[in-house]
Amino acid sequence: MGDKPASIRIVTDTTACLDEAFLQAHPIGYVPQVISFGEESYLEQAEISCDDFLKRLRDGPTLPKTAAPPPGEFVDAYRRQLEQARTILSIHPSSEVSGTVRSAIAAREGSFPGADIRILDTRTVAGPLASMVKQAVAWSESGVGADEIMRRLEALIPRSRAYFAVGTLEYLRRGGRIGGASALLGSALQVKPLLQLRQGRVEPLEKVRTRLRAVQRLKELALADCPRSGEGWLSVMHGDLPLEAAALASELEKELGLEPVPIYRLGAAISTHVGPETLAVGFFV
Numbered sequence: 378m379g380d381k382p383a384s385i386r387i388v389t390d391t392t393a394c395l396d397e398a399f400l401q402a403h404p405i406g407y408v409p410q411v412i413s414f415g416e417e418s419y420l421e422q423a424e425i426s427c428d429d430f431l432k433r434l435r436d437g438p439t440l441p442k443t444a445a446p447p448p449g450e451f452v453d454a455y456r457r458q459l460e461q462a463r464t465i466l467s468i469h470p471s472s473e474v475s476g477t478v479r480s481a482i483a484a485r486e487g488s489f490p491g492a493d494i495r496i497l498d499t500r501t502v503a504g505p506l507a508s509m510v511k512q513a514v515a516w517s518e519s520g521v522g523a524d525e526i527m528r529r530l531e532a533l534i535p536r537s538r539a540y541f542a543v544g545t546l547e548y549l550r551r552g553g554r555i556g557g558a559s560a561l562l563g564s565a566l567q568v569k570p571l572l573q574l575r576q577g578r579v580e581p582l583e584k585v586r587t588r589l590r591a592v593q594r595l596k597e598l599a600l601a602d603c604p605r606s607g608e609g610w611l612s613v614m615h616g617d618l619p620l621e622a623a624a625l626a627s628e629l630e631k632e633l634g635l636e637p638v639p640i641y642r643l644g645a646a647i648s649t650h651v652g653p654e655t656l657a658v659g660f661f662v
Contacts, residue, residue, distance in 0.1 A: 385517040385526070386458040388467040390446060390477055391421045393507045394614065394641040403514050404461070406454035410477070410646035411444040420450075421645045430645040431617055431653055443646045445476035451484030455494060464493040464523045468510050468530065470502040471577035474650075495523065497530055500577035501537045504612030504641045504659035509533055512610070536661040539574040540582060540598050541614075542591035544654025571595075592621065595658045596628060603660040605633050611660040614641045616653035625656065 388406035389395070400407055409420035414433060419425035434441065451467075458465050467485075469477045478498045485494045499506050509530055516526045569591040573582040585591045603609040611629060615622035619642075626638040643655060 384462050385464045385466060385523050386462040387510060387513050387517065388451075388454050388458060388465055388481075389506070389510045390469055391644050392470040392475065392477065392502050392646055393468075393510050394503050394644050394647070395507055395510065396641075399511070403518075404458075405510070405514060406458050406465075406467075408446045408450045408454050408477075410446060410475075410644070412645045412649065413442045413444065415439065418444075420446075425645060427642060427644060427648075431648065434645075434648065434653065441645075441649050443649050445480045448480050448484040448487060451481050452488045455484060455489055455492070459489070459492060465495065466513055466517070466523060466526060466530075467494060467496045468499060468506070468513060469497065470506055471500045471574070472498045473500070473577035474502060474574075474579065475646075493523070495527055497527065498577070499530070499537070500534050501539055501574055501659070503539065503643060503647055503657065504614045504639070505537045505539055505574075505610075505661065507639070507641055508610035508612060508659070508661070533661055537574075537659070538598075538602060538662055539657060539659040540595055541572045541574075541651060541655055541657040542588070542595055543570055543572060543651050544588075545652055592625065592656060595656060596625060596632075599629055599658045599660060600632055602662050603629075603633060604662065605635070607635055609660040609662065611635060611658065612639045612641055614643055614655075614657040614659065616643045616648045616651060616655040618654065618656055621656055625658070629658075 390408040391410045409423045412419045412421055412425060455465055467481050472478045481496045499509055513526055569585050569588050571582045571591055571594055573580055603611045613622050613626040622640050626640050630638050
């Protein structure tokens with residue numbers, strides 16, 4: 378016996394980089410991150426588009442700042458979902474790089490102390506987070522119970538892999554999210570850094586000499602470790618490199634024999650820290 382599909386609703390946030398078509402097709406809660414340019418603050422996607430953000434990022438004299446959604450945004454999202462369901466699965470990015478989970482917990486404990494709201498720190502972000510959200514939605518819609526969905530999601534956490542080729546470490550340094558990758562700063566001008574999300578933190582993977590080699594390494598990492606069964610939920614991510622992302626996804630599709638590999642455009646909150654010249658792959662081993 379398990380929960381009926383309608384008894385479970387999913388909530389996530391804009392670091393999952395979900396596209397509008399998916400959001401329209403499924404009744405999930407989608408909580409915006411906060412982007413600030415000086416004294417002006419915007420809710421990601423709701424009040425500032427990705428294109429407008431990138432223009433301001435490139436043209437502006439100072440780097441924008443990001444903040445987790447305030448608890449009030451989660452209160453609103455949870456209230457709407459609890460009108461339709463008795464259980465909420467709230468699925469969010471690593472607490473090592475974002476305060477989103479803490480904000481969600483504050484909203485639950487402050488406004489819904491008796492509600493069945495289960496908050497998950499996925500220890501990842503972007504494409505792998507999107508994959509976990511999409512699987513949770515699919516499982517809930519097919520009648521899998523909340524306990525089993527949470528068990529499956531928790532089992533995916535240690536299997537998650539995400540690798541990023543960034544144009545520069547400057548965005549991560551100035552945004553304070555550089556983590557262990559700070560070891561690469563001294564040679565940042567001479568190398569193209571390849572980073573990984575490891576145990577929820579940004580860590581260095583290796584240094585390569587050219588952009589072409591960095592992209593090739595992303596491909597090699599995916600080919601070496603991503604399951605060919607389709608259950609690795611491989612994805613490609615980019616800041617503002619749609620042609621490079623499409624080419625990489627196409628090559629991986631052919632070599633791995635997978636269905637179309639989804640491409641996620643990194644939103645404003647993530648691009649603030651990794652920069653627009655970022656290309657990445659994510660999957661589960």
